[in-house]
Amino acid sequence: MRKRIAVLPGDGIGPEVTEAAVKVLQVIGRRFKHTFDVEYGSIGGEAIDKYKTPLPDETIELCQQSDAILLGAVGGPKWDKNPAELRPEKGLLAIRKHFDLFANLRPVIAVPSLLKASPLKEEVVKDVDLMIVRELTGGLYFGEPSKRTEKAAFDTLVYTKKEIERIVEKAFELARLRKGKVTSVDKENVLQSSKLWREVVEEKKKGYPDVEVEHMLVDSAAMQLVTNPCAFDVVVTENMFGDILSDEASVITGSLGVLPSASIRADGFGMYEPIHGTAPDIAGQGKANPAATILSVAMMLKYSFGLEEECAAIEEAVNAVFEDGFYTADLASPADRVLSTNEWTDKVVDE
């Protein structure tokens, strides 16, 4: 198989972690006889510095000619005070919308050797294995009108039936490949958009009689993610609820720094990125933990290229390195030897 991958390192530790992930990707290519052509593009803060826009046309073009996108991270204090259109995260929102990356997959898995870093009791989180499927191109993020007047401000939460249908279908399909359960999260007792959402789920579930379905209000979901996270398999929800719940879910197992994500389109084209930020305080020092970006490459292999075995090879290697007690600075206990980004990546490569 031959694939072209657009790599957008972004800001802060983005360049280091994408470099590590590309290294692993190339090792997988050699081992499984695939060719991955990697080309680099600009996004976020460094794009603002160079091109005066967080998402230059060159980058869009590069991505258009590629089969998938690997993103590092964007943002940093340097651009925090910029006007809205010159903020790094606008690049992120724009690329999602431009490529219609409507399905954001955010898996959360308990890693036994990392549970000690969890704020939750081990017995509550040790069996967590869930995936939040967040709608990424609709709702309050892009609804019009979104405006200011002298005395008030307005945002619009709008969903078409079609937009809901495709994300709900995605969730059902993912559940089939996992534990067979979908929790649909809405605020049906308050929002019109949630009533439509719930109707679509009720309609779609007829096509997936093998999948168990439950509806949950967003406030209740915010509680259950803390009190009983093991009860979830696939959680599907709209954009803003998904933003909040996926971040909440990302901290329960203590593995925030190692969680990957995928943002995909119907045809499989997708963007893959770690969910952690740019960590400007440690950027450029070889201290960053590349696990999340490496696992994002694993997701790319599976969801964009259908390479399940190759994906599993990476996931197993990462887990093995953790189990052998090798950590970067963010995860190491005082007694552990601390590995640099490169050293840790090489351990994964060895596995």
Add this chain to the structure above:
Amino acid sequence: MRKRIAVLPGDGIGPEVTEAAVKVLQVIGRRFKHTFDVEYGSIGGEAIDKYKTPLPDETIELCQQSDAILLGAVGGPKWDKNPAELRPEKGLLAIRKHFDLFANLRPVIAVPSLLKASPLKEEVVKDVDLMIVRELTGGLYFGEPSKRTEKAAFDTLVYTKKEIERIVEKAFELARLRKGKVTSVDKENVLQSSKLWREVVEEKKKGYPDVEVEHMLVDSAAMQLVTNPCAFDVVVTENMFGDILSDEASVITGSLGVLPSASIRADGFGMYEPIHGTAPDIAGQGKANPAATILSVAMMLKYSFGLEEECAAIEEAVNAVFEDGFYTADLASPADRVLSTNEWTDKVVDE
């Protein structure tokens, strides 16, 4: 002092827990020489059954003639399939809006003897003492248009500057009486309403130089409530974010069943209610935990009547009963003797 209180027991365990709380209120009245005239009204499911509406005019009138409202809880499976306008929670939304109860105060305090029930590690939550101040009469809950078309559904997130100003001021005033810190939660990088929100906080903070202010994005707040809840004092946010975050916060200390809430107006008039639900499975069996409703009465004494000492007397009594190891069924460990609602209430009265 002579005050008139409208008691709306509602559904499920509502009647039992309000009865317990009224008992404590009358004991406080005798002890501190106040007269509390209590009158009862209908709301929620039982009002639907009797009056075919979740908020009858009789109830509105009763509340209008009162100095504060004590609410039990509303809802239950019996009314779950009703059309939107005949659902118990519509009574709740309607009474909030009718009386302009714009400030929802949701304190979360770690109770040492209940920490064992927390899903979080003790060291993470043992010093939690925060209050979520949720805007309760604006935003997505009441914004127009909120409508359906053939192919889509719309909700509107709207805030006037005035609406934001009064809730932000409330938060600053509360912070002054607490630890002196306000965390304002928004989604400033996406929403116009959040930009206005942040501007108002920046403006208002000039009047409170003694209060420390931080801005936090809602996704980040959802994480920090789990990873570092002790860092919060007063958290102020809009209606929907507040709904989600206050429920998330309510489970971190293991004391969900004992948390009170207040929904107040500028002039001090307010509605007080436990945050737990109607628990239809145990209704009418004398098993319900009345602590949250009793503590809601304590909030009423403080926030609506300015009776700080009386409020403290109740809070101390409740804590003492917990510390002495007396629990209702929901909180008891296998080794504990289980007290009924009445027995537990009498322990509080004795204290």
